[in-house]
Amino acid sequence: FYPVEAPQEFDVEGKELDPDAQVWKTYVREADLVDDELVDGWNKRHCSLPSRLRMFHDLRCLYSAHRRSRFVIESYKSLKPDSADSSSQTLLTISQTLMFIANGSQPSSALPTSEVETPVFKASAKAICVNVLWFLSLSLSVAVSLISMLAKEWCLEFMTGRTGPPGAQARRRQQRWDGLVRWRMKEVLVILPSLIHLSLLLFAIGLCVFLWDVHYGVAIPVVIVTTLAASAYFACTIVPLRYAFCPYGTVLSRFIRQFTNIRPQLSQDNPPHDEVTASALRWMIETCETPRSVDVALQSLAAAEEGLPGDTLQKCNAWTMIKRRFESIDRSEQSEQTRAADLYKRGLEAHPMTRKQADKLNYGYFNENKKLEYLVVGVQSTISGMINDVISNTPSLDPGTTTILKRCTLVGRHYLYGGGISWRLGEYAYAIEVDPTSLAGELVTLLEPYLRGNVELDPVLYCVLSACFAFVMCCNAAQRVAEKLENTSHVLRLVRTYLSGREGKVSESHWNCISDNLILxxxxxxISADYSRDPLSSTSSRFAATEAALETLWAGLMNTMYSHLSAWKRIDMTVLAHGMLYLLANPNHFNLTVDDSQAIESVLDRALLTHHLSVRIQHRHHAQYIQDICHNLATMSDVAEYTPQLLRALKKIQLYAPWDDKYLLPTSEIYVFVVKYLCMTSDIYKTDTYNAYWILEYSPIPTCSPQLVEQLLMGDIITHLSSSLASDNINKQVFATALLGLLFFMSLHEPDRSSPALSTLEKALLGYPGLENSMEQQEEVIGELETKLQELLTQHGDDIDHNLKIYVCRVLEVMLQEQCAPLPEIVCHHLEGFPNRLCGTKSLVNLETERSVVYPDIV
Incomplete structure (x- = not known):
């Protein structure tokens, strides 16, 4: 839970990193909270002066208390001769002398007192051990007490100087913090309690061996410990004089620095965009728990300049975080969020400038290339961040995969220089040879086992490898380093492996992840098959296709890597779906099998429909896919081989139409192709037949036109339809009846009776046996066909394919409306709610001229 904050204040454009900018005010506020908590934590963990004093008090109680003091006193006695022993020896000598005097004799063997030898004193090993341990414990506790008092001074030094402009405060605090981290102050403070524990341990061990005697060598280790403590104190005094932001210090060092003016001079007016600034921002991003503070830090990068080290910020994925926040903002209305979105956008655009020195490329030199540069750098940054995370968090990653991933971190830089987008600044040696052409194939080889189910799917590694593949392919296509067929072969390898995995070897829960990555x-x-550029437009950029592809890829990465759908839903679905639709529309170019088309269709639907994304594509592309299929029908040598694939493609193009009513405007070639297939097929229950009925159901009803009549004659359609009237299959009978009725209706109601196309059509219709070579019987034939059609619908309605039934009702509606006759109830029932422009005579169109009406923005 976070308290309600006041509306965010924004800086003047371009001043987001100035000394008084909001980011530095936020930095100071957050740093104070964090530092207060840090120092307070040290106090509570017995790592600062008050706690050290408490511990020193405990030790004083331990060593100065009467009972424990007796241990040290008694141990100390074992290190020197006992005076009681000397007295006993003297008394013994006196006693013997008095005995001799009393007896009145003196033994000749008796020696003078001066000549009596006193044995030399020697401490026992046990006494030495006990005293070493106890006195060492005492020395350690004293040394730790000294260092703990210094630690309190270090903490005070770290917390002082928090006045002045926010920018200067932030830089001063960040430099001290960097020094604290570099000199491992926290580790030093953490180890102090361990030394106290060690002293207690030594005392306990000494207590266990207290029964042994002592030795004069006890002083040596005590001197050593004391020397080390004095050396530490001396170092803490001298080092800050040499290193301005060393966090250690003593009263003496501060005294010397005060009188010698050894203090860092900070520029408060125009602090540079350097490593300190980058480290401060990174600290905010990684440490601050308040979302607003992180937002302010990220938004400040809108003013990033060339000197700001981009690598420092990339380590915390700052640019990816900016992208995610930018895409999550609704920019449709003017608000505070819109202002924030503008800052994020400027931050992304400034990203290449922070990479100049690292990449050795002169970003921003050409204005027309700036957008492409920031897209390439942004996508590369997102991928590189994930690669670094995978390499650091996956110890079991094999060296070959690691090398390939490291090569992928250089792809963007390689493309920008190799493609002549950005100029090189000095010499740059690649740590690993990129070789993007072979890299694509190597990535496919790594991806195939996951798709096939040979290895357990690691979603993170799979997403990273897939993102690398998509990026490499876009760069290769833009740079034209490989042929389209070679690039397509990589995609088809993945699609075919995906199909084999769908047979049950891969868990169903992973298919969404796999499909999303495959479509990327x-x-x-x-880029390679660009339909978007208007040949008559002089304003479109030569990089427009590459920019659109990279924008879509970047948004896709937000979804696949971070499950962030906002960017995914905002992109143009035409760009995302284009690759799959292009493959479907051109099966003969890439030798697609029926299974290939099915797999492509499955990937496309799963990637878009399962996320409830819009499936409406641009008019230009929708029309071009239809033209591609039309051209392929005219040029392929064996249409039957690719008939199922083309029918699938037509249905899919119909579903992804620019409008909501599934309207499809076929060319005359496509219309006759579908009709001929339905006349010739023997299996009316297969998927291809269902697709053909679907296509006709949502296509307009054609009127007489030269191209259509020519195609009807070339396909000998009237003969096939006449033969189908006698078919045992009810669907073929219904379809043939409806089409023949439609053709006679077309002939009878053509307005231009002098049209050559009409004359050709009438000659062809004479081949229908029911006319008996007389065109005067057309109305009778139409009447018979209408009656038969209504009877078939009434008597066999449940046996007729649903899509065919709708199409037949549409044909009947056109014929009956032209005669001003009432519609049968069955026709009204099935056409209820059907798209308006596909109903009645409104659906009658000339297939050759209607294109300019349906696609008005296409020349």
Whole structure:
């Protein structure tokens, strides 16, 4: 839970990193909270002066208390001769002398007192051990008490000087913090309680061996410990004089620095965008728990300049966080969020400037290339961040995969220089040879086992490898370093492996992840097969297709890597779906099998429909896919081989139409192709037949036109339809009846009776046996066909395919409306709620001229 904050204040554009900017005010506020908590934590963990004094008090109680003091006193006695022993020896000598005097004799063997030898004193090993341990414990506790008092001074030094402009405060605090981290102050403070524990341990061990005697060598280790403590104190005094932001210090060092003016001079007016600034921002991003503070830090990067080290910020994925926040903002209304979105956008655009020195490329030199540069750098940054995370968090990653991933971190830089987008600044040696052409194939080889189910799917590693593949393919296509067929072969390898995995070897829960990544792998086709550029437009950028593909890829990465759908939903679905639709529309170019088309269709639907994304594509592309299929029908040598694939493609193009009513405007070639297939097929229950009925159901009813009549004659359609009237299959009978009725209706109601196309059509219709070679019987034939059609619908309605039934009702509606006759109830029932422009005579169109009406923005 976070308290309600006042509306965010924004800086003047371009001043987001100035000394008084909001980011530094936020930094100071957050740093104070964090530092207060840090120092307070040290106090509570017995790592600062008050706690050290408490511990020193405990030790004083331990060593000065009467009972424990007796241990040290008694141990100390064992290190020197006992005076009681000497007295006993003297008394013994006197006693013997008095005995001799009393007896009145003196033994000749008796020696003078001066000549009596006193044995030399020697401490026992036990006494030495006990005293070493106890006196060492005492020395350690005294040394730790000294260092703990210094630690309190270090903490005070760290917390002082928090006045002045926010920018200067932030830089001063960040430099001290960097020094604290570099000199491992926290580790030093953490180890102090361990020394106290050690002293207690030594005392306890000494207590266990108290029964042994002592030795004069006890002083040596005590001197050593004392020397070390004095050396530490001396170092803490001298080092801050040499290193301005060393966090250690003593009263003496501060005294010397005060009188010698050894103090860092900070520029408070225009602090540079350097490593300190980057470290301060990184600290805020990684440490602050308040979302607003992180937002302010990220938004300040809108003013990033060339000197700001981009690598420092990339380590915390700052640019990826900016992208995610930018995409999550609704920019449709003017608000505070819109202002924030503008800052995020400027931050992303400034990203290449922070990479100049690292990449050795002169970003921003050409204005027309700036957008492409920031897209390439942004996508590369997102991928590189994930690669670094995978390499650091996956110890079991094999060296070969690691090398490939490291090569992928250089792809963007390689493309920008190799493609002539950005100029090089000095010499740059690649740590690993990139070789993007072979890299694509190597990535496919790594991805195939996951798709096939040979190895357990690691979603993170799979997403990273897939993102690398998509990025490499886009860069290769933009740079034209490989042929389209070679690039397509990589995609088809993945699609075919995906199909084999769908047979049960891969868990169903992973298919969404796999499909989302596979569709990103086809984005390069937007660059290689670009339908979006208007040949008459002089304003479109030569990099427009590449920019669109990279924008879509970047948004896709937000979804696949971070499950962030906001960017995914905002992109143009035309770009995302183009690769798959292009493959479906051109099966003969890439030798697609029926299974290939099915797999592509499955990937496309799963990636878009399961996320409830819009499936409406641009008019230009929708029309071009239809034209591609039309061209392929005219040029392929064996249409039957690719008939199922083309029918699938037409249905999919119909579903992804620019409008909501599934309207499809076929060319005359496509219309006759579908009709001929339905006349010739023997299996009316297969998927291809269902697709053909679907296509006709949502296509307009054609009127007489030269191209249509020509195609009807070339396909000998009237003969096939006449033969189908006698078919045992009810669907073929119904379809043939409806089409023949439609053709006679077309002939009878053509307004231009002098049209050559009409004359050709009438000659062809004479081949229908029911006319008996007389065109005067057309109305009778139409009447018979209408009656038969209504009877078939009434008597066999449940046996007729649903899509065919709708199409037949549409044909009947056109015929009956032209005669001003009432519609049968069954026709009204099935056409209820059907798209308006596909109902009645409104659906009658000339297939050759209607294109300019349906696609008005296409020349």
């Amino acid at each position: 792998g086809t984005l390069w086709l937007w």
